Amino acid sequence: MSAITTRIDPITASVIGGALESIATEMGHKLTRMSYSSIIRESEDFGCVICDAQGRQLCESPQSTPLQSGPIPGYIRGINRRFAEIGEQWNPGDVVIHNHSYYGASHQPDVGFIIPIFHEGQLVGFSATTAHHLDLGALTPGSCGIVDACDAYAEGLQLNAIKIEEGGRRNAWIWQIVRDNCRAATLVVGDMEAQVAAARIGAERFLELIERYGIETVQAASEDLMDYSERMLRLEIEKLPDGVYSAEGFLDGFPGHPDPAYSNLRVAVAITVAGSSLTVDLTGTAPQLDLPVNMPLEGTVDIAIYLTLRSILLDTTRHEVVPANSGLFRPITIIAPEGTIANPSFPAPTIARFCSGNIVADTVMRALAPIMPDAVSAGVGNLRVVAYSGPAANGQHWVYMDIHEGSYGGRLGKDGLDAVDTLYANTRNNPIEDIESHYPLRVTRYELNENTGGRGQWRGGLGSVRDIELLADGGFSLEGDGVEHAPPGLFGGEQGTPGVVVLTTSDGSEQRLASKFPYRKARKGDRLSLVGPSGGGYGDPAERDPAAIEADRLDGLAHS
């Protein structure tokens, strides 16, 4: 191991590292408790981060979902780029709202609130929160399942580095524009206020840290902490044999579309390991579409890759907990040709990129499988999100987002995880007792999908069946994937089981639907049944432990 150079002593670095982490934890704790919509308070689809003056991430809240915290440095880069274009700059007392997916935002519904932190007149950092909002005025209700948006303008409000507070003064007109353009304005604006309050707490705490230790010490510790995280990742990359490792994955896309270019979308991954660096090349990935499965390179593709590599190379069950900061990005280079779904050109729509990114993550993992067989899973079952909505009082809408989980493939020595959020997503479902108490919906089934999953020495995890019925006229839209393509098996394991979408209308007729459909009206009594995919198997099924086969039989679970 090469000599380690540090700027300050390791004791102070450790103390400041712990203090930074507790700042982000406090931000997240308060955001969940103050927020109004279930997508934040129950599903925890939000992120909280402190960055330094260069916009490099220093820490993130440990609850939250990784796909929200990870992109925040990109939001700050995007705002800086925008400010440069229009001759604007950060000033004390500013609060910036931002969601432009071609300026670093993860996608349009994930709105960032960024507060610059000034110390003695100098910009010393940023306190930022991001969160998924229920509705930002896209063409149909909700902020997911907008799968027919033809371009970025159809996705709703685009807020590009807007100062919602300027020099400490609240810009009431901008709040009014937001309020007037969202269907569930009370919830959306309440959540936004909670985001601002949480970001203010982060800014205050960071200043207290600077006052306690001095700016030079905090900056030196920050540099050391980023170097440390980088070093930990490089140490693991160095252990891998140099070479190029490839895999491919497929998205359903839009199977009903007359143009075949809209379905079976290829994601190609070639990973080059060279010493302690990795290059992830997505050349060969499908061309961009004028439908919103395209992924912002910055904010979705990069995060999918960073988070997956980190979860494999620095798996927390096997390694020290490494601070989640920008040092982790340094050993990794990403190549994605412009004009593909992995690096679209403006104004290609991106609002429904959630499932695409998860295929990127899954494909990256499978590319590494031959050289890290003890750290990866077989093919992962993808996710889906439904926006249920209907009319409410005063011309407003009720909107409810239901995130339906996937499953993991089998792993060395272990079956796959059943019915969980996967890879770069880690939200929580909403309790049935909460859903039915707040919306005209009834959950009629939520169980494992028995007798599915890829067989293997270690079988794939099982997806779940989730049936929800409307108790009043309304509508829904679906954004999902994994109905056409099963999660692949690994090392002789069999492929998993694709998902299924069935609509049973109030007259009793059943209809199979694609994994994505735009908003459609629905009647009282209509029931949407979602079956999550079950993961791929790992290793030869003939090698499966007979005791495990017997246990599955007793538990009524698997066909192994």
Added chain:
Amino acid sequence: MRGIGVDIGGTFTDLMLYDSGSGEVAVHKLRSTPHDPGIALVQGIRELCTKAGVEASSIDAVFHGTTVATNAVLQHRGAVAGMITTRGFRDVVHIGRHQRPLQHSVMQDIPWQARPFVQRRHRKVVTERIVPPTGEILVPLAEDEVRAAARELKAEGVTAVAVCFLFSYINPVHERRAAEIVAEEIPGAFVTASADIFPQFREFERFTTATMNAFVGPGTGTYLDRLERALASEGIPGKLHVMMSNGGVASAQQASRKPVTLLLSGPAAGVLGGVWAGAHSDRKRLITFDMGGTSADIGIVTERGVIEASARDTEVAGYPLLVPMIDIHTIGAGGGSIAYVDDGGAFRVGPRSAGASPGPACYDLGGTEPTVSDANILLGRLDASRFLGGELALNKAAATTAMTGLADRLGLGVLETAEGVITIANANMAAAIRSRTIQKGHDPRSFVLVALGGAGPLHAADVAASLDVPEVLVPAYPGITAAMGLLTSDLKYDQMRTAFMVEGALDAARLDRELGEMESELRAALAADGVAATDIEIVAGLDCRYVGQGYELRVQLPAEPFTPAALDAFHTLHEQEYGHASHDPIEIVNLRMTALGKRATIEKLPVGSGTLDEALLGHADALFRADGALRTFTTPHYDRAKLPMDEAFPGPAIIFQRDTTIVVPPGWSARADAAGNLLLNR
């Protein structure tokens, strides 16, 4: 009244006897008997009574802090449990909230999937459905299916059954009927209905709590039964009380029906001991800091009592748990915590611990890795010949060897490294306290840090300084505070009901009626334990939130008919907790009530006193950081038992007693007070 408190730990069983008539106190300590903890308990009571010269049969009550249910969960050793649940929802306890406990791990196991309390084969579904908002029965309970399911479970060898139906927190009628049927079909089975444990919404959490109760139920029942019988044979029948996670005690009968309320039994007693000691020095805002060999437990106390955990945040061994419990935050920092440098060059302390065996290097029992205790001995804060009253001689040379290896890796001096170990351990503990104070709107500068446990008083002053806490209080027996805490607790039973109501449309008559029913039930439970009506105290509250939020804050209710003005306090609470209040309407979510059965508890410890000269044991070198530099101070050593009363003396000083060592750093002063506490001030 004569009461005995018994705290059974992994290594030692501590006992304390208190006679409220004479004010006499006696303490005793013996080795625990982990295979059957009751053996040490009974033997200890016998020996303690002999020591104190009292008849065992004259004991009025025995108070017990137990880890039996906790260990069953941690080691996953419990009953073969079954579950009967709503058709269509067999896997609610398996899927959970579909969130992976670890953000960044492909190879993780999920506790409720890898180690379920009820295996899927024993989870049966039956036809029934209750719906919100009123608890209307949409589909009646198919009693024949319940009966068939119970028969299957019986045939499968199940001895404990959890009945878990959706929306039972609004209408428990199906759960209760199904529980009756199960009891008929499986005579002697331990049957739990989820709403009887805790009638709150969020099905995964409530069902998991019920299945955990079933899993630990039979074992805990057998254990408490056996203790009762053993005590009866000593002439102390029907006197056993058990400490619950909520900081109250329950009769053994009531506790064995809800063993899931006992999971923090031991740590809760420690916090109460701290509260008691603080109260006698008139200190009411406390941070209890209980540091042992492996971990440190932190609790917060205000004028309104011990802070309870929010039901959204409570978990044990990674499983969510919906029962009232004291907010005890545990972190992996103790005397045995190991210090090391990881592959990336970071200097870390804990959470891995050398434990009691092999223990720190200085114990000379085979440990070679440097620990917090090794750092303390190198800095002169522990004394090699005065540890545990001199019973365990510490080997300073072994500590030096262990620390040298670490110092070489860091490129620092040995003493600098030792100080670094203490600094990092203290920073970890201070961060944990910060998460329970500053992050929740409590200013630590208005609190007193109560140092508990064998290692707490060694670190308390430094931890307090880094949080700007102005005072440290060291109780008379920091090492056996839990046994004392058991003697200070009242009987305490909780009830809650879910009752959604929004400001502007409040039904005051319904609230008063429901609160009245809750009060009657609680009074009946205390009466069954023999508490006189005049000794019962009732505290009522409402869990409230702004409409649309998902987390509640507790508003206390005055003891008079409900008026909407009672909700005004919510805005202030919200502002205090989060630094931000709103004008949105307030929603009532839960009604809460706690009933205390007051009893004669320990009042005052006998206090000895001497002079500083009499207390002086000698002088030795100790290292402290002063004005930015690590310096050696010639430091007086004192015997705590002989310290003068109300005479302040300056640090640096080290004070010895059998169960702990107290460090008074430079810049601090110490003073023993009339209540038997030692107060450290800056």
